[in-house]
Amino acid sequence: MRGFHYLKNVVTLQFDSEKCVGCGLCPRVCPHRVFSMEGGKAVLMEKDDCMECGACALNCPVKAIRVDAGVGCASGMINEWLQEHGLGRKGSGGCG
Amino acid sequence: MARITTVTGWNERLGAWKVRWGIGRNDFIVPPGLYAIGQPKPDDPVVVTANYQMTFDIVRRALDGRNVWLLVLETYGINVWCAAGKGTFGTGEVVRRVTSTRLAEVVSHRRLILPILGAAGVSAPQVAARCGFSVNYAAIRAADLPAYLDGGMITTRQMGELTFSLHERLVLIPVELVLAMKWLLPAAAVLFLVGAITGGMPAGITMALALTGAALAGIAAAPLLLPWLPSRSFALKGACTGLAWSIALHLMAKGGSWGLPVNLAALLALPAVSAYCTLSFTGCTPFTSRSGVKKEMRLGLPLMAVSIFLAGILLIIGGIV
Ligand code: SF4
Numbered sequence: 001m002r003g004f005h006y007l008k009n010v011v012t013l014q015f016d017s018e019k020c021v022g023c024g025l026c027p028r029v030c031p032h033r034v035f036s037m038e039g040g041k042a043v044l045m046e047k048d049d050c051m052e053c054g055a056c057a058l059n060c061p062v063k064a065i066r067v068d069a070g071v072g073c074a075s076g077m078i079n080e081w082l083q084e085h086g087l088g089r090k091g092s093g094g095c096g
Numbered sequence: 097m098a099r100i101t102t103v104t105g106w107n108e109r110l111g112a113w114k115v116r117w118g119i120g121r122n123d124f125i126v127p128p129g130l131y132a133i134g135q136p137k138p139d140d141p142v143v144v145t146a147n148y149q150m151t152f153d154i155v156r157r158a159l160d161g162r163n164v165w166l167l168v169l170e171t172y173g174i175n176v177w178c179a180a181g182k183g184t185f186g187t188g189e190v191v192r193r194v195t196s197t198r199l200a201e202v203v204s205h206r207r208l209i210l211p212i213l214g215a216a217g218v219s220a221p222q223v224a225a226r227c228g229f230s231v232n233y234a235a236i237r238a239a240d241l242p243a244y245l246d247g248g249m250i251t252t253r254q255m256g257e258l259t260f261s262l263h264e265r266l267v268l269i270p271v272e273l274v275l276a277m278k279w280l281l282p283a284a285a286v287l288f289l290v291g292a293i294t295g296g297m298p299a300g301i302t303m304a305l306a307l308t309g310a311a312l313a314g315i316a317a318a319p320l321l322l323p324w325l326p327s328r329s330f331a332l333k334g335a336c337t338g339l340a341w342s343i344a345l346h347l348m349a350k351g352g353s354w355g356l357p358v359n360l361a362a363l364l365a366l367p368a369v370s371a372y373c374t375l376s377f378t379g380c381t382p383f384t385s386r387s388g389v390k391k392e393m394r395l396g397l398p399l400m401a402v403s404i405f406l407a408g409i410l411l412i413i414g415g416i417v
């Protein structure tokens with residue numbers, strides 16, 4: 001996103017160009033222009049701009065994209081983190 | 097089927113204001129189903145949205161004066177983005193709503209228009225396979241819907257790109273402040289008591305003020321100054337505003353008389369508090385990845401905890417506690 005960039009080299013996004021059938025959906029659903037179309041295939045542009053929302057992977061008809069997507073809510077994530085470390089309560093943690 | 101007006105009255109403005117400040121947020125639920133805006137005919141477009149009152153109001157205001165079908169999904173009063181993340185604004189709910197409203201009998205075409213941010217929960221190929229409707233992701237903001245509909249259903253670059261302007265950041269802050277009161281008020285009260293008992297009233301006030309200021313530096317100042325603060329890390333951005341606050345406090349509250357341990361304690365604890373608050377703000381930002389936040393938490397949370405622990409010891413050494 002213009003003017004905003006998050007940490008480098010952390011995102012879990014993986015793209016297998018071999019599998020891509022060029023449907024053009026991933027650049028359309030990505031709010032951060034991580035993909036673009038070139039020569040009838042998707043190409044990965046700015047991997048570090050990915051926010052791991054999972055929209056591209058979910059919409060790709062041939063599963064050419066993989067990403068460890070999840071809830072972006074901080075409270076949810078801190079709860080999850082606490083649970084992983086056996087400290088937290090189960091349950092809620094929500095946004096909206 | 098319900099016909100709805102597209103004029104927004106005072107009640108809704110008040111509603112929007114209440115939502116921003118986190119008052120009665122769960123009262124804003126629209127019954128899911130198919131709505132008619134204007135006098136839509138079978139070949140008019142179908143726009144899909146969430147049943148969060150604010151979203152619903154923004155969408156129908158954007159479509160004011162048009163003939164459009166509005167398919168409202170059951171997202172339990174949650175906005176499109178968060179609901180898509182949870183999966184309630186999802187493939188299953190789209191298919192369910194299309195079927196239960198008998199949309200295929202109401203309209204003659206097989207096209208649905210969805211917000212781009214809904215794509216995190218909806219799979220266009222699966223919706224097509226399961227109910228025969230093709231999903232068209234239109235725009236991120238509902239305000240762009242008229243241009244999208246008038247422009248032959250083409251998403252321009254600007255419609256498909258997220259922004260995070262000063263104003264967009266500003267409107268997020270009230271809710272964050274209200275949420276923070278849950279821990280800030282008790283913590284400030286405890287600090288006030290500890291300070292007042294050991295060092296007198298002024299010490300109590302200064303300590304409560306120090307904490308409140310650090311929280312504000314992390315919840316309000318850092319998000320507003322986001323693009324201008326150094327580093328990509330939110331924790332470090334928050335630490336910067338917290339550091340600025342500890343310097344400001346030192347100057348305002350005559351920190352020269354506090355003694356070295358207490359000054360060091362303030363320099364350690366206040367940036368740690370604001371760093372934590374700003375790290376929490378990643379939940380509101382539309383560009384932070386979960387892996388990135390996890391990395392920050394892994395590195396940052398222990399550091400913050402150690403800083404606050406050391407600050408406590410320094411306060412004891414400094415004779416405040
Ligand atoms: S996960 Fe989201 S942000 Fe990342 S590339 Fe896919 S659509 Fe874009």
Ligand code: SF4
Nearest residue numbers: 020021023024026060
């Ligand atoms: S969604 Fe999948 S198949 Fe379609 S362009 Fe992107 S990678 Fe290729």
